[in-house]
Amino acid sequence: MSILITNIKELLQIRDTTISKVSGTEMKHLPTIKNAYILIEGNIIVDFGSMNDCKDITAKQTIDATGKLVLPTWCDSHTHIVYAGNREQEFVDRINGLSYEEIATRGGGILNSAKTLQGTSEDDLYNQSIKRVKEVMQLGTGAIEIKSGYGLNVESELKMLRVIKRIKQNFPVEVKATFLGAHALPGKFQNNKDGYLNLIINEMLPKIADEKLADYIDVFCEKGYFSLVDTDKILTAGTSYGLIPKIHVNQFNAFGGVGMGVKHNALSVDHLEELNQTDIEVIKNSNTMPVALPSCSYFLSIPYTPARQLIDAGLPLALATDYNPGSSPSGNMNFVVSTACIKMKMTPEETINAATINGAYAMGISNEYGSITKGKKANLIITKEVPSYNYLPYAFGDNHIDRVIINGEII
Ligand code: NIG
Ligand code: FE
Numbered sequence: 001m002s003i004l005i006t007n008i009k010e011l012l013q014i015r016d017t018t019i020s021k022v023s024g025t026e027m028k029h030l031p032t033i034k035n036a037y038i039l040i041e042g043n044i045i046v047d048f049g050s051m052n053d054c055k056d057i058t059a060k061q062t063i064d065a066t067g068k069l070v071l072p073t074w075c076d077s078h079t080h081i082v083y084a085g086n087r088e089q090e091f092v093d094r095i096n097g098l099s100y101e102e103i104a105t106r107g108g109g110i111l112n113s114a115k116t117l118q119g120t121s122e123d124d125l126y127n128q129s130i131k132r133v134k135e136v137m138q139l140g141t142g143a144i145e146i147k148s149g150y151g152l153n154v155e156s157e158l159k160m161l162r163v164i165k166r167i168k169q170n171f172p173v174e175v176k177a178t179f180l181g182a183h184a185l186p187g188k189f190q191n192n193k194d195g196y197l198n199l200i201i202n203e204m205l206p207k208i209a210d211e212k213l214a215d216y217i218d219v220f221c222e223k224g225y226f227s228l229v230d231t232d233k234i235l236t237a238g239t240s241y242g243l244i245p246k247i248h249v250n251q252f253n254a255f256g257g258v259g260m261g262v263k264h265n266a267l268s269v270d271h272l273e274e275l276n277q278t279d280i281e282v283i284k285n286s287n288t289m290p291v292a293l294p295s296c297s298y299f300l301s302i303p304y305t306p307a308r309q310l311i312d313a314g315l316p317l318a319l320a321t322d323y324n325p326g327s328s329p330s331g332n333m334n335f336v337v338s339t340a341c342i343k344m345k346m347t348p349e350e351t352i353n354a355a356t357i358n359g360a361y362a363m364g365i366s367n368e369y370g371s372i373t374k375g376k377k378a379n380l381i382i383t384k385e386v387p388s389y390n391y392l393p394y395a396f397g398d399n400h401i402d403r404v405i406i407n408g409e410i411i
Helices: 024-028 088-095 100-105 110-118 122-138 154-170 193-210 228-240 257-263 277-284 294-300 307-312 333-344 348-355 357-361
Strands: 002-012 032-041 044-050 061-064 068-072 074-076 141-147 174-182 216-221 244-249 268-271 289-292 380-385 401-406
Touching: 002 380, 024 307, 024 348, 074 333, 074 357, 088 100, 110 154, 122 141, 122 154, 122 401, 154 174, 154 193, 174 193, 174 228, 193 228, 216 228, 216 257, 228 244, 228 257, 244 257, 257 268, 257 277, 277 307, 294 333, 307 333, 333 348, 348 357
Parallel strands: 002 061, 002 068, 074 141, 141 174, 174 216, 216 244, 244 268, 268 289
Antiparallel strands: 002 032, 032 044, 068 380, 380 401
């Protein structure tokens, strides 16, 4: 099946195959073609250019995009979209004065979600999760990373990862799976952290590797959760099974998590709400992508990742939703892009780069996703009629999407 989109007001994020991420001042630049067409065949972008060169091109289906923009779908490189139930009550508790940390100390937070998930069947978990997957696809997400980490025992971590695998098999969206057994210490191991680390390393990891259930390994490296030493152990073990690190660091405290991630050649270091100069220097000498999660900062009223400091130091930056029941119950990348402009002082060009090509890099898929490039996957957002791409983050909260094409399929 071929689809030709014509009269595109502006085609955004056109790149050649050599670009896998953009950094520093390059992020201010968003290459585009005005009055453009794009041709897809099956699930691949085969051609694009100016309407002046479109004369002899025909296709099975033609979409007229007069007044509309076309851009690559969002690459959401950090989510926990597979979860059971919700944490509405904690939301109200926080409004009434409790902090995220206080709620966690009382057995709420991640342990609350784990309890619910442990009592949910695999099919029920799948059905709850795919509702959210369908929603984010409509919102323009064409590639998504999904973490485990609400199982916290062998059976339930495997249950989560099997649900992620089913999503990967049944939906056109590109899915990468991350094993986050080290998300919180389960109650049973409260006085026996080594016991839980051993369970992760000696029981969970071998089974996960055996069933090929994960691409990446993650740790919540944070005070009260997993220390630098714990993180080092888990990443060493994960790497020995071929899993690449992508880790939660510096959400509440900066104590060297970034350096630990870089030491293990992490593909990404995520959160970074608390960042110091040493962290910035460490990332500079690496291939690691820093990832900011502005919906989490918004929802928890914690600082935003200092995007200007990172980008002005010449670094790349990716943006993701962190979709999860506790710190970001939203998977809307359009909101993320707007919030990054409004609260993090990123320009629209920088946010679109961060949410497409750099997000793809943070998932290890920028050779196939994240830009309008011949040979890449046909993952496209067609907007409604809008004055310009600045309008997308500017008119925040509105849905500017007309149609989404994922893997060549109109969603
Ligand atoms: O990325 N910080 C750790 N993990 C999630 C939140 C988990 C939760 O509260 O359920 C995050 O924000
Ligand atoms: Fe997270």
